Amino acid sequence: xxxxxxxxxxxxxxxxxxxxxxxxxxxxxxxxxxxxxxxxxxxxxxxxxxxxxxxxxxxxxxxxxxxxxxxxxxxxxxxxxxxxxxxxxxxxxxxxxxxxxxxxxxxxxxxxxxxxxxxxxxxxxxxxxxxxxxxxxxxxxxxxxxxxxxxxxxxxxxxxxxxxxxxxxxxxxxxx
Numbered sequence: 001x002x003x004x005x006x007x008x009x010x011x012x013x014x015x016x017x018x019x020x021x022x023x024x025x026x027x028x029x030x031x032x033x034x035x036x037x038x039x040x041x042x043x044x045x046x047x048x049x050x051x052x053x054x055x056x057x058x059x060x061x062x063x064x065x066x067x068x069x070x071x072x073x074x075x076x077x078x079x080x081x082x083x084x085x086x087x088x089x090x091x092x093x094x095x096x097x098x099x100x101x102x103x104x105x106x107x108x109x110x111x112x113x114x115x116x117x118x119x120x121x122x123x124x125x126x127x128x129x130x131x132x133x134x135x136x137x138x139x140x141x142x143x144x145x146x147x148x149x150x151x152x153x154x155x156x157x158x159x160x161x162x163x164x165x166x167x168x169x170x171x172x173x174x175x176x
Contacts, residue, residue: 041067050081055166056156060086066147070154077149087139089114089163095151097130104144110136112159135159 043066053061054070061082068076079102090112099106101122108128109119114137122128130136158164 043067048079053080054154054156056154056164058086058088058165068152070152072152074152075149076152076154077147079145079147081145082140082143084140084142086144087114088137090135090137090159091163092133092135092157092159093130093150094153094155094157095132098149099128099130100147101126102145102147104140104142104146106138106140106144106146108136108138110134114139 048064048066050062050064052059053063057063057080061080063081064079066077066079068074070076070078082104099108101124103124105121105123106126106128107116107119107121108130109115110130111118112135116139119137119139120128156164161167
């Protein structure tokens, strides 16, 4: 057997082994029941159902859950509509929070104290990420709609307990 034939044979054996390994890995990751596979999600504006925000947000905000379950582990996507002058006092979340402004503007700042002069303002198309457990606050000078996505369960942990709308002195709609 020539050296060229030996190299070609070795190449074919490696290629077949690699291909078989890929097929086996793909088979292991395939769902047992093909009917349980996730399907794409399409939500048109006329299908969006807005409701009062969960208890962790100050009153006045409206939300529309586009995908996922805020109370469970896994990806969630929601839209939030806030009125002019809306403010969320300093707080943090267990997981990363990702915001994309769709209309209006959001001012977002970092820290334990609400200091609007230290906040950065983003308009339509702007994006902000607050890493897990980062202390931050937000406000909007005009009506704003933004999309929020992350990994659940979604939570709110206020720096100052008296800022929490869920406390006995602050009433809000409970969703959790």
